[in-house]
Amino acid sequence: MARVSLASGVEFDSEPDVPILLSGEKHGARLEYSCRTGRCISCKALVLSGVTTALQHESGLSAEEQGAGWILTCVRSADSDVVFAEDNEIEFDLPRAVIVPLRVTALERVTEDILVVRLRLAPSACWDYVPGQHVEIIGPNGIRRAYSLAGAPGRHSALELHVKRYPGGELSEYWFGEAAVGDLLRLRGPLGTFVLRESDRPLVFLATGTGIAPVKAMLEHLEQVGPQRPVTVYLGVRTAAELHWKPPAWPAHWDFVPVLSRCDRSWSGRTGYVQEALLADCPNLAAIDVYACGSDAMIRDARRLLVAAGLDPRRFFSDAFVESAPRVADE
Numbered sequence: 001m002a003r004v005s006l007a008s009g010v011e012f013d014s015e016p017d018v019p020i021l022l023s024g025e026k027h028g029a030r031l032e033y034s035c036r037t038g039r040c041i042s043c044k045a046l047v048l049s050g051v052t053t054a055l056q057h058e059s060g061l062s063a064e065e066q067g068a069g070w071i072l073t074c075v076r077s078a079d080s081d082v083v084f085a086e087d088n089e090i091e092f093d094l095p096r097a098v099i100v101p102l103r104v105t106a107l108e109r110v111t112e113d114i115l116v117v118r119l120r121l122a123p124s125a126c127w128d129y130v131p132g133q134h135v136e137i138i139g140p141n142g143i144r145r146a147y148s149l150a151g152a153p154g155r156h157s158a159l160e161l162h163v164k165r166y167p168g169g170e171l172s173e174y175w176f177g178e179a180a181v182g183d184l185l186r187l188r189g190p191l192g193t194f195v196l197r198e199s200d201r202p203l204v205f206l207a208t209g210t211g212i213a214p215v216k217a218m219l220e221h222l223e224q225v226g227p228q229r230p231v232t233v234y235l236g237v238r239t240a241a242e243l244h245w246k247p248p249a250w251p252a253h254w255d256f257v258p259v260l261s262r263c264d265r266s267w268s269g270r271t272g273y274v275q276e277a278l279l280a281d282c283p284n285l286a287a288i289d290v291y292a293c294g295s296d297a298m299i300r301d302a303r304r305l306l307v308a309a310g311l312d313p314r315r316f317f318s319d320a321f322v323e324s325a326p327r328v329a330d331e
């Protein structure tokens with residue numbers, strides 16, 4: 001048994017061949033995570049001393065990062081006592097993930113490639129989540145795929161997902177070809193640590209495509225608790241036809257900025273990429289909190305650009321919608 005010490009001084013035992021993230025959770029330590037498959041880098045940590053083994057490929061890390069001592073705790077085990085110089089420990093509790101049944105109650109094709117799915121838990125189900133979290137939908141034949149919850153909790157056990165179609169995708173085939181109102185599925189969750197942090201700084205959300213789903217959940221929550229914080233939402237899509245969401249009636253000091261990445265002569269709004277639009281609009285990045293969700297490419301580029309321009313890296317929170325992959329260990 002190895003001992004892992006986080007940068008804060010928190011320590012826990014880590015079992016052989018078990019991801020450090022999972023050992024930490026079993027012993028009450030809380031580290032950021034999202035995909036748990038070595039792709040999104042939410043669980044990145046810098047090793048000061050100790051030996052670790054990659055149980056699965058750390059595709060999210062560059063060779064330079066690996067060379068500098070960074071690891072992904074969701075797919076690394078500790079072979080000796082390990083001390084982290086930097087990690088993403090969180091300071092709050094989140095609900096425990098469980099498996100619950102649920103039924104499809106509505107399917108609405110909002111663009112060529114996006115389906116809004118509504119689901120309902122059994123009225124007796126005792127299940128809760130925090131806005132921004134995701135679930136794993138367990139579909140036909142036991143296929144598991146991650147989807148973010150697109151609404152604030154507490155609306156009559158109803159859940160909303162924004163599902164993108166991937167050509168040939170196993171669960172895409174089900175959603176876009178076979179799914180029907182009344183279907184019985186299961187979910188495992190809630191999952192992930194992409195949730196709003198305590199702060200009174202202006203909030204900026206960067207989303208691409210269905211990445212708006214957890215942002216919508218956070219916005220609904222902010223409206224419920226009192227929309228004092230200034231909010232700007234940048235939503236990036238390729239063409240105007242792909243804009244599947246726009247804000248309902250909103251607090252006057254909240255802004256919505258749709259950004260198209262493809263040339264469209266009929267479009268008079270912003271063009272380019274959401275991270276570039278924010279960079280052009282915000283003279284003082286040091287004063288804001290950024291929550292980015294959607295494509296991995298956007299999130300990586302946004303982090304690089306914005307931090308280089310003055311954003312505090314600890315005020316950049318992200319959830320990358322990476323493709324699903326088998327997990328090294330089941331929690």
Ligand SMILES: Cc1cc2nc3c(=O)[nH]c(=O)nc-3n(C[C@H](O)[C@H](O)[C@H](O)COP(=O)(O)OP(=O)(O)OC[C@H]3O[C@@H](n4cnc5c(N)ncnc54)[C@H](O)[C@@H]3O)c2cc1C
Nearest residue numbers: 146147148162163164166169170171172210321322323324
């Ligand atoms: C934390 C988290 C939250 C997510 N939330 C959402 C959400 O709210 N809505 C949503 O639509 N998706 C979301 N995703 C992404 C979704 O889980 C994956 O895209 C999933 O793999 C799609 O399953 P599938 O069975 O349709 O396709 P698969 O069978 O997994 O893949 C089919 C093909 O599409 C490609 N592919 C699949 N997914 C991606 C991707 N994300 N990027 C690039 N290529 C891909 C694969 O390489 C493969 O060639 C989320 C992912 C994570 C990690």
Ligand code: FES
Nearest residue numbers: 034036039041074
């Ligand atoms: S890379 Fe570890 S949680 Fe995504």
